Every structure is written in C-alpha cells, then in structure tokens.
Amino acid sequence: MASPMQNELKRPGTADPPAVRIALITIALLFVALFIFIPVIAVFAEALRQGIGVYFAAIIDPEARAAIRLTLMTAAIAVPLNVAFGIAASWAIARFDFPGKQLLLTLIDIPFSVSPVIAGMLFVLLLGVRAPLGGWLADHGIRIIFAEPGIVLATIFVTFPLAARELIPIMQAVGSEEEEAAIVLGAGGWQMFFRVTLPNVKWGLLYGMVLCNARAMGEFGAVSVVSGHIRGHTNTMPLYIEILYNDYQFAAAFAVSSLLTLLAIATLIAKYYLERRVVPVKTEQDDLAVKVAA
Amino acid sequence: MATTTRRTNVLPGFGLTLGFTLAYLGIVVLIPISTIFFKTFTLTWPQFWAAVASPRTIAAYELSFGASIAGALINSVFGFVVAWSLVRYEFPGKTLIDMMVDLPFALPTSVAGITLTAIYAGNGWIGRYLAPLGIKVAYAPLGVVVALTFVGLPFVVRTIQPVLEDLDQEYEEAAATLGASRLQTFMLVIAPALIPALLTGFALAFARALGEYGSVVFISGNMPMHTEVVPLLIMSKLEQFDYAGATAIAVVMLTASFVILLGINVLQRWSSRRLAA
Numbered sequence: 001m002a003s004p005m006q007n008e009l010k011r012p013g014t015a016d017p018p019a020v021r022i023a024l025i026t027i028a029l030l031f032v033a034l035f036i037f038i039p040v041i042a043v044f045a046e047a048l049r050q051g052i053g054v055y056f057a058a059i060i061d062p063e064a065r066a067a068i069r070l071t072l073m074t075a076a077i078a079v080p081l082n083v084a085f086g087i088a089a090s091w092a093i094a095r096f097d098f099p100g101k102q103l104l105l106t107l108i109d110i111p112f113s114v115s116p117v118i119a120g121m122l123f124v125l126l127l128g129v130r131a132p133l134g135g136w137l138a139d140h141g142i143r144i145i146f147a148e149p150g151i152v153l154a155t156i157f158v159t160f161p162l163a164a165r166e167l168i169p170i171m172q173a174v175g176s177e178e179e180e181a182a183i184v185l186g187a188g189g190w191q192m193f194f195r196v197t198l199p200n201v202k203w204g205l206l207y208g209m210v211l212c213n214a215r216a217m218g219e220f221g222a223v224s225v226v227s228g229h230i231r232g233h234t235n236t237m238p239l240y241i242e243i244l245y246n247d248y249q250f251a252a253a254f255a256v257s258s259l260l261t262l263l264a265i266a267t268l269i270a271k272y273y274l275e276r277r278v279v280p281v282k283t284e285q286d287d288l289a290v291k292v293a294a
Numbered sequence: 295m296a297t298t299t300r301r302t303n304v305l306p307g308f309g310l311t312l313g314f315t316l317a318y319l320g321i322v323v324l325i326p327i328s329t330i331f332f333k334t335f336t337l338t339w340p341q342f343w344a345a346v347a348s349p350r351t352i353a354a355y356e357l358s359f360g361a362s363i364a365g366a367l368i369n370s371v372f373g374f375v376v377a378w379s380l381v382r383y384e385f386p387g388k389t390l391i392d393m394m395v396d397l398p399f400a401l402p403t404s405v406a407g408i409t410l411t412a413i414y415a416g417n418g419w420i421g422r423y424l425a426p427l428g429i430k431v432a433y434a435p436l437g438v439v440v441a442l443t444f445v446g447l448p449f450v451v452r453t454i455q456p457v458l459e460d461l462d463q464e465y466e467e468a469a470a471t472l473g474a475s476r477l478q479t480f481m482l483v484i485a486p487a488l489i490p491a492l493l494t495g496f497a498l499a500f501a502r503a504l505g506e507y508g509s510v511v512f513i514s515g516n517m518p519m520h521t522e523v524v525p526l527l528i529m530s531k532l533e534q535f536d537y538a539g540a541t542a543i544a545v546v547m548l549t550a551s552f553v554i555l556l557g558i559n560v561l562q563r564w565s566s567r568r569l570a571a
Contacts, residue, residue: 013470014463028379031372039409085318092312113551115505117525118544122326189306218402221507238404257405264400272393
C-alpha cells in the first residue's frame, strides 16, 4: 500500500485542504495526548514523587512480592490453558464444516460481553460456600472462592476468547493445502501439527499469547469479586494497587502500577510488530474473511 | 466423524479438537453462565422487581447508560479523527500513536482508575485548572464519563482504521473529477462507506463501558444515587451478601449486553456485505 504522502503527491483528487489536515492532526494529537500519554506519564511521575528509594521499597515489599508471585502464577495457568483451547477451537472451526459452527463462534465470544464484576459473581454463585457445589467442595476441604483457585478461574473466564479469536482467522487464512499434502505424503497427525500447522501460525499464536497474558495479569473486576481481599495471601497486583491506594499509600500504589504499565507498553510494542508478522500470511482474498472474523 | 463433511477431508483431529473445545467451553463459560439464570428462577417476582427497579438501581442505570453513551459518542467523533489522521496523513510521532492507541486494552483497569483520579482530582495535573472554573471531574458524574471514554477509545479507532485503509480512493478521484468539492466528496462518498464501521465502533465502546468497573470505581467516588454505576452497585450488593439482589441486576445487564452483541453481529454482517459489494 502506498504511503499517504505518496497519495497526496500522486493523487491530488484525494487530498484534503492543508488547513483541514493541520486542524485534524492537531485534534487527533490533543485527544491522544489527553487520554493516553498524560496518564502514562502520570503513572511514573506519581510513582517517583517521593524518590527512587520509596519506589524500590514499595516494589520489594513482601506483600508486593506476594502479589507479583500470585499474578505470575495466575497468568502461568490461565494463558497455556486458553492457548491450548485456542489451538483446538481454531483447528476444529477453520478446518472442518459442522452444524452449529456459527453458534459455537458466538458462544466463544460470551466472556467479552460479560461485565468483569458479573464474571466474578458467576463463580461466587457456583462455587461459594452457600452454593451446592461450593458447599460440597468446602466439606471436602477445597476452598475456591476467596482463595487462589477462584482467582485463576475468574481470570481464565475473562481471557477465554482472546487466543481463539486471534487464531481462528489466521488458521482460515493460511488454508489447509500444506497440511493435506503432509497427510497424503504419510505424516501422522502430531507430525503434521508440529511440522506444518504450528510453524504456519506461530506468530499469530504468539500474538494471542501476548494479548491473553496482558489481560490475565491486569484483570481487576472479576478477580476482585472472588478474592475476598485477604492481604498478602490472595492479592494479585491490580488488587494490591487498590489496597495501597485506599490506604493512602499513593507512591507505593503507583510504584506497583508502574510495573503493570511497563508490561502494558511492552505488550503494545509486541502487538505492533507481531501484527506485521501475521499480515504477510494473509492473501488478498482472505483479507476480508480475516477482518470479518476479527 | 471427519468424513461427514461434504468434501472428503483427509485432515485428522476433528473429534479430538471439537470435543476439547466443547468440554472446555462448557466448563469455563456455559456452566458458570447458566448458574445466574438458575439463581434468578429461585427469586420471587416481588424480590426480583424490588432489586431491579429500586430508586437506587434506576439512578445507577441512568448513570451507566448515560455516561456510556456519552463516552461512546466522544470516542466516535475523536476516534474518527484519530483514525482518519493515522490512515490519510503523515505527521511526526504517527507510529508511536498507532502503537499506543490500544493502551486502554493493555493497561489494567485499576491502574487506569487511580491514574485518571490523580490527574483529575482537585489538585491533579488537569483537575487544578478545571477546579477554578467550577468543573468537578473526579468524584462527580463527569469523572465516570472520562473513565468510560478512556476504556472505549481503541474500539472506534480500530474498527474505522481498516475500513478506511481499504476504501478505494478511485471513488474520491471520480467525485473530484466530476466537480465535487472535497466536503461534498466526504459527505456523499466517504461518510456513507464508513457508517457501518462507525456504528460498530460505537456499539463496541458502549458495550465495554456499560460493564466497566475498575477504572470507574476510583474516580467516581461511589455515592449511591449520584455517582454509582451498575457494576459498582452489583459489587456493593455482593459485599453485603445480597446475592439475590446482585443476581437480579446482573440478569438485566447481561440481557442488555447480549442485545448489544446481537446488534454488533448484525452490523458486522451489513458492513462485510458492503465491503464485498
């Protein structure tokens, strides 16, 4: 695709008057500055307001470390499970025709349209000590709500569609010719998967993992409902930030926030470059299918 | 099972992958979702009605829907300008902006919440200039609009941007050749092509805003009847162990979300038909 500058030189019929162009660019820059750049800068400014010593003390505090550990552990369980689901779902949906496929796609999207608070509430209703299933588990000494398993479950729920939603259009766009060739030439199922399918979708897979991971580490509402806020025990980083903030420990709250902000920025950079690796896989005619499904 | 497709399909793994997909979907999503509807059936009608139609709940609906619409409208206007600038113009920092537009997707909502509160509080970077003018943002309904604008920002930009990139500029040239002014070309050629994407972006931003909790909880101040959005109300009912009340309100919100989701699906089909034509 030609760059816009070339367009303006080569295609005068599509150029806007300079005054309009400058006005629109200015408005766009101001809007993005107001809602994106000022908040990012504010996180770091607030985190360092009381000096670098307070900043590091807040990060290496035992409670902060416990929160970081739980956040990492939650992501380490939720991301692989949802990526495995994404691979299975995209294989079934992109490679085979079966009745109810459209319904399945709609059902996969459900967690996107459920408020995080309601997502957390679902697990309290299902597995809280007052619910039949939760009560039975509690009788057997298994505590899920107000404990780590609840946090992991709620996180799996809210990040559920992310990997599948990235992989389905990519799997469709790649097409099945190479895989069919591998099978016809005598490759086994797993051989085909590891030698043909996986290399073909690897960037899309990584892209899905990055998105899923960012959401898993940052989820707040759903996790807040199921955690019960037991200090140092069931706090993830976003929950710990809330506790510090409500304790008026603002510098510490923003110090922990700065770690998650760095993760968000790293995610955006990875996303930007991975998108460009995913694109060459698409052919012209599949372009539309990818957009519609995305 | 793999051979039940019309064309002979030599690929393996259909039963395994579909089986795993359905089992995982059932355990993680469908069973939890179904509990909310079972729980609703245990409520009596007066109980249900008392929860979903109390004055406090009505005030929360008004704020949630009103602020979500306001945020989605702001994003529709400015998100369009951002998408247009990114696709059509060259300017310094363009790559950085293109990269950072998705920040509200990637930034945890509690981080967004405390940061926006710090910026818009009476002594904050922006709040201190608004306070003398009598404009209160943090701990006021306006703060809810700011937070919901933040979370919805990427949706409008990212739904318009690809459509704008694919828009065939020959139509604009044809319009210019035929004597249309640039404004006429925009209104009569470009705008109609973008309307489905704009509506989809609006609906996505609206749906996201409606359920938002983390970024609102800090900036709103959570005063019942005044700055309490519906997810906050559900949360406070859960904290009081009023599961029946929380469930009733959640069912209303889930129904609203599913209606919006359905609307978005219809819009996207309309939009893809237009793209294909």
